[in-house]
Amino acid sequence: MRWAYTAEQIRAAEQPLLAAGEPLMRRAAYGLAQQILRLLRARHSRVSGATVAALVGKGNNGGDALWALAFLRRRGVHAVAIPVGADHGAAITAADLHAEGRDALLQAGGSMATHVPEDTAVVVDAIFGTGFRGSADVPTMLRDAGVTVPEHAVVVACDVPSGLNASTGEIPGVVLPADLTVTFGGLKTGLLLGEGPRVAGRVELIDVGLEPLLGETPTDQMVGVFEKDTSAPVGAVFAPPVWDAHKYSRGVIAISAGSPQYPGAAVLTVAAAVATGVGMVRWVGVTGDDGDDDSDTVSAGVVAAHPEVIAGHEADGRADAWVLGPGWGTGENVHARYRQVLDLAGQRGTPVVLDASALELINNDDVARFAEIRRAGGAVVLTPHAGELGRLEERLLTEPGADDSHGRVDAVELWRARRMAAHVGAHVLLKGPTTVIAAPDGQARLDTTGGPELATAGSGDTLAGLVGSALGRTLPKTGSGTLDTLDKIAAAVRLHALAGRRAQQYGPFGASALAPAVREVLAEVGE
Numbered sequence: 237m238r239w240a241y242t243a244e245q246i247r248a249a250e251q252p253l254l255a256a257g258e259p260l261m262r263r264a265a266y267g268l269a270q271q272i273l274r275l276l277r278a279r280h281s282r283v284s285g286a287t288v289a290a291l292v293g294k295g296n297n298g299g300d301a302l303w304a305l306a307f308l309r310r311r312g313v314h315a316v317a318i319p320v321g322a323d324h325g326a327a328i329t330a331a332d333l334h335a336e337g338r339d340a341l342l343q344a345g346g347s348m349a350t351h352v353p354e355d356t357a358v359v360v361d362a363i364f365g366t367g368f369r370g371s372a373d374v375p376t377m378l379r380d381a382g383v384t385v386p387e388h389a390v391v392v393a394c395d396v397p398s399g400l401n402a403s404t405g406e407i408p409g410v411v412l413p414a415d416l417t418v419t420f421g422g423l424k425t426g427l428l429l430g431e432g433p434r435v436a437g438r439v440e441l442i443d444v445g446l447e448p449l450l451g452e453t454p455t456d457q458m459v460g461v462f463e464k465d466t467s468a469p470v471g472a473v474f475a476p477p478v479w480d481a482h483k484y485s486r487g488v489i490a491i492s493a494g495s496p497q498y499p500g501a502a503v504l505t506v507a508a509a510v511a512t513g514v515g516m517v518r519w520v521g522v523t524g525d526d527g528d529d530d531s532d533t534v535s536a537g538v539v540a541a542h543p544e545v546i547a548g549h550e551a552d553g554r555a556d557a558w559v560l561g562p563g564w565g566t567g568e569n570v571h572a573r574y575r576q577v578l579d580l581a582g583q584r585g586t587p588v589v590l591d592a593s594a595l596e597l598i599n600n601d602d603v604a605r606f607a608e609i610r611r612a613g614g615a616v617v618l619t620p621h622a623g624e625l626g627r628l629e630e631r632l633l634t635e636p637g638a639d640d641s642h643g644r645v646d647a648v649e650l651w652r653a654r655r656m657a658a659h660v661g662a663h664v665l666l667k668g669p670t671t672v673i674a675a676p677d678g679q680a681r682l683d684t685t686g687g688p689e690l691a692t693a694g695s696g697d698t699l700a701g702l703v704g705s706a707l708g709r710t711l712p713k714t715g716s717g718t719l720d721t722l723d724k725i726a727a728a729v730r731l732h733a734l735a736g737r738r739a740q741q742y743g744p745f746g747a748s749a750l751a752p753a754v755r756e757v758l759a760e761v762g763e
């Protein structure tokens with residue numbers, strides 16, 4: 237796993253190294269130059285004679301690019317720097333740029349220019365980095381300076397795309413979207429949240445020696461990011477059963493989902509849990525223990541689709557994890573079922589996932605119930621999308637609508653998820669293009685693996701079933717001792733994302749294609 241940091245944390249970690257004379261800028265620049273060389277080799281098959289032009293601001297971000305151009309010049313690249321920006325209203329010139337970087341470039345035989353040469357293969361965006369404040373309209377700045385970026389050129393952002401807030405992922409103005417962002421010292425949260433993923437392109441991290449100062453101990457100020465190219469921790473959490481397993485030892489997932497209005501939600505949630513391979517999936521209707529005709533239709537649909545499911549109306553049976561809420565709607569019995577399950581979970585320490593309609597039932601009185609469940613060894617996971625989180629905030633946080641975001645340094649999604657998790661004492665899985673998972677103690681994980689193909693009705697029901705399975709299944713004793721609730725939720729999120737990608741390979745899809753794709757992904761992970 238990697239960690240991501242705010243620009244302020246990176247800056248603080250740099251200070252002692254810079255004071256000790258460590259050549260951080262040259263390390264960063266060397267890494268940037270290597271990435272550009274790789275691009276040139278892949279796209280143009282030649283390095284010598286190719287043109288690389290950098291749009292250079294007056295700060296250290298520009299300094300990185302100037303040093304990188306100097307390295308590239310030594311490899312025969314036609315290296316050109318174009319000053320971009322203003323100082324006290326006047327356009328900056330070569331004289332305003334990072335002096336050492338500029339001298340290094342000129343000594344290496346590179347040049348200064350006022351426009352990007354037409355034959356430029358790579359344009360480096362190094363106008364602003366982590367020192368960016370306020371707002372900037374980069375395309376307009378370029379137009380005003382008479383600088384045009386050729387359409388065929390690959391855009392490489394130096395550290396972060398200029399104009400992107402490196403901590404929050406906000407773009408107060410307009411940026412030049414990058415194909416590749418080469419970032420230094422540590423991943424910035426702004427590349428993973430908000431608008432960052434839209435404009436950063438592929439992100440490569442260059443190690444400049446900051447890791448020991450940034451630390452690997454999770455604190456409430458850093459967030460974990462699972463490597464994009466691996467399926468960890470999916471393999472550990474959704475591991476195959478051990479040789480002496482029996483159905484009750486593998487985990488029983490109890491799901492109360494669906495209603496006559498939304499019967500499909502029950503099928504989808506159940507399908508997801510079944511697809512992960514657990515000992516038993518129980519479906520529990522929301523009506524009283526006797527059931528009624530309405531609920532029986534939902535039950536019949538679930539059993540027709542998944543004959544292995546034990547369907548009934550009794551909450552008081554075996555359950556290693558509960559999933560409540562998908563497709564419940566606002567029926568009169570849902571509140572009683574919700575309360576009953578929370579009370580049972582509090583007595584037994586059973587993990588509970590609260591999704592969709594169940595989220596609308598949470599009020600501040602439940603905070604004590606959640607605490608009881610955690611005390612008994614369980615966990616509570618809320619799985620809102622942004623709209624559901626907004627309604628939770630309105631109901632649960634004091635002074636609704638009050639702007640207490642003053643001084644916020646984090647991305648807004650991260651901050652909101654952490655604030656809610658801390659307030660209710662539950663894990664919060666905030667759904668969206670970047671999924672944020674926040675624990676009550678401030679730890680957090682991000683996942684950007686999921687694509688927009690997941691934005692389809694019923695996809696959230698599937699995710700709820702996967703989270704329930706992750707929490708309720710029995711993990712093999714070996715190698716999984718350190719997996720906590722956060723890891724388990726993160727594994728479910730990653731599995732959901734991988735299933736979306738897998739389903740997409742066969743063409744556009746609806747949520748019912750996700751459960752079969754879950755099986756395919758797990759078959760590969762288990763190989």
Ligand SMILES: NC(=O)C1=CN([C@@H]2O[C@H](COP(=O)(O)OP(=O)(O)OC[C@H]3O[C@@H](n4cnc5c(N)ncnc54)[C@H](OP(=O)(O)O)[C@@H]3O)[C@@H](O)[C@H]2O)[C@@H](O)CC1
Pocket residue numbers: 246250260261264293294295296297298299300321363364365366367368369370371372394395396420421422444446
């Ligand atoms: N992490 C690492 O390990 C390493 C990091 N390093 C690098 O240092 C970079 C940070 O450098 P930095 O602090 O000099 O700031 P940078 O981003 O160049 O921009 C500051 C300039 O922009 C200007 N400016 C700001 N906002 C503006 C606006 N809205 N509109 C207009 N102008 C605006 C601001 O002007 P001012 O307001 O000060 O007049 C100032 O001149 C970092 O991203 C990384 O690339 C490496 O060198 C070493 C290893």
Ligand SMILES: Nc1ncnc2c1ncn2[C@@H]1O[C@H](COP(=O)(O)OP(=O)(O)O)[C@@H](O)[C@H]1O
Pocket residue numbers: 592621666667668669670671686687688689690691692693694695696697698699732
């Ligand atoms: N643009 C997007 N990119 C990646 N994932 C997305 C995007 N939009 C939504 N998702 C994911 O799709 C799922 C949608 O869940 P949800 O909104 O609860 O759907 P539903 O309630 O219809 O089942 C979530 O896992 C969310 O993270």
